[in-house]
Amino acid sequence: MKLDGTNTLAAPVDAVWKTLNDPEALRRCTPGLKELNPTGPDSYQATLSIGIAAVKGTYAGTLRITDKEPPKHYKIILEGTGGAGFMKGEGTVDLEPQGGGTLLRWAGDIQVGGLIAGVGQRMLGGVGKMLIGQFFKCLEQQFGATASAGDVRPAPGDAPSSGQASPRGQGDR
């Protein structure tokens, strides 16, 4: 499953890079992250309790950051297994200055297998995108809400919390 996206963050590249490498920020923003313990430089043991509505599974695994080119590029490799299945993913993150802020481009290739992949096939892509979206929404909140380039607003009271699912953006209501 290949996913990608872009986000604009209201902070300069260096600040964003710092946050992306900060285990505290990762701990805060990764949906369902229960444990993130460093096991070496840029290497962590992680426990994730992830899912949607009643369908939840706990995955234990590892997260590694490699190919670092500060402050603009790195690669994340994660693997986890749990009762409901397993997952393996690789993603790249690229940062570019944009106006006063940062344009973040991410791209990932994720394989999900086991029961959850079989039964949840038709929702996997959508839920995956949604969870990743939650991660970046949370990051956005760390720095302040984003708007179009050049129009940077200070920390908003009305940005959705990272725990909330992304709102319905389909059709026109």
Next chain:
Amino acid sequence: MKPAAFEYHAPRTIEEAVGLLAEHGDDAKVLAGGQSLVPLMNMRLARPRVIVDINRTRGLAGLGEARGMLRIGSMVRQRAAERSVLVASRCPLLREALGWVGHPQIRNRGTIGGSIAHADPAAEIPAVLAALGGEVTVRGRRGPRTISAAELFVTYLTTAIDARELLTEVRVPVMPRAAGWSWMEIARRHGDFALAGVGVMLAMRGKVIADARIGLTGVGPIPVRAAAAERVLVKQHPSDALWQRAAEAVRAAIEPEGDLHASADYRRHVAGVLTVRALREAHARAGAPRGRAGGRPRGEAA
């Protein structure tokens, strides 16, 4: 494949049920028809610590009409609604869509409220609720509140109903007497979840469309009410070209996901095709008599 252990309660009253949900919150799951929840439990994809079985809870299975709304208790079985003369005459779109829900055995236990609360992205009943602009009543410790269809569906399997609230009633506006309707769906096998499904209602005034509703399922995380496509239709004269324009508006309004079963392009394309067919059929039915004879046999496209 056996479910994990859970604490089991079978409250007899709504108050009792709400009390249990308030006490256990996120640890509890309501068990209604069980046709969606129990498979997840059997596979251990869901392991609720507490089950609140509302099959013996009184006061949830009424079926009636009031103030222009068809009122359906959350525990009304899908099969009962499918066979109901009241539903057939007040909301034939719901009746037709029900024929596509799973299989007879599923509909014998599955409930109207359960399907809505479960909010599967490819389910039929949520899409009908969204298309017709229905609403639900949920009850928490602090009493009942109403949630409109527009606010109810949040994302995959997620509604705005809090874990401490119980869905008690579903309401859909009674369809205008002379309105036409159609539910069209495509799935790989009988009873499979829809790759794409469209529900349509057309109300005519003379030769012109007075009101149009279009709801889609299977094309996103929640049911889509295609309001832009509806606007294309209102005040227009029916024609094949008009249906095509509405279908274009539908295609522009959706962002389906691709998966193993169908690509995003296919779903988008098929959503448009089904829209055209459904509009055609709804128009043909507008003004026609309803009742048990209304509706084509399930499994046949018009």
Next chain:
Amino acid sequence: MEPRDVTLTINGRAYRARVEPRKTLADTIREDCGLTGTHLGCEHGVCGACTILMDGEAVRSCLLFAVQAEGADLRTVEGLAESPADGGEPRLHPIQQAFWEHHGLQCGFCTPGFLMTTVAFLRDNPHPTEREIREGLAGNLCRCTGYQNIVKAVAAASGMLTSTPRRAARARRTYGGATNGKQGGGVRRRTPEHPGRQRKPPA
């Protein structure tokens, strides 16, 4: 949670069991009540092998917990055949008879589910068309037969269950098959999509 006592009324008889709330009705019927005619195919509600009747309606017993079924009138495949009072040979239910005569089963694993579904289906729709039969049985899967003979059996059963010769003849015409139990025997109904081969008359 602690096991609890339940009393299940199956085929008119009371069965007592002590089960955890999470024990499914299917498992309880099989293990605690000794009625193993109800089968487990998928345990997630798609195959229909576990179908029983609960208060007259066909339901998937793998998606019910035993504790939910107390007080209900449950019917399983064991309740279909009639055992005569004098202890003679049991008499097959007409639907079982039809499945037998029309080779509507091979390994038999799906058969109890099909039989129970058919009992409820024909009660609600005594004169089904072929399409309605396929629709009504859509919740039951069979890996052996390819469904052809199952549909024939149900069509024949509808004829056997109906009371007048005229209705029975109509039921036979619905599938047009011979009722002599020949494998794949009889005349297939021809449709524009399936004109079939031309048959030579017997010499």
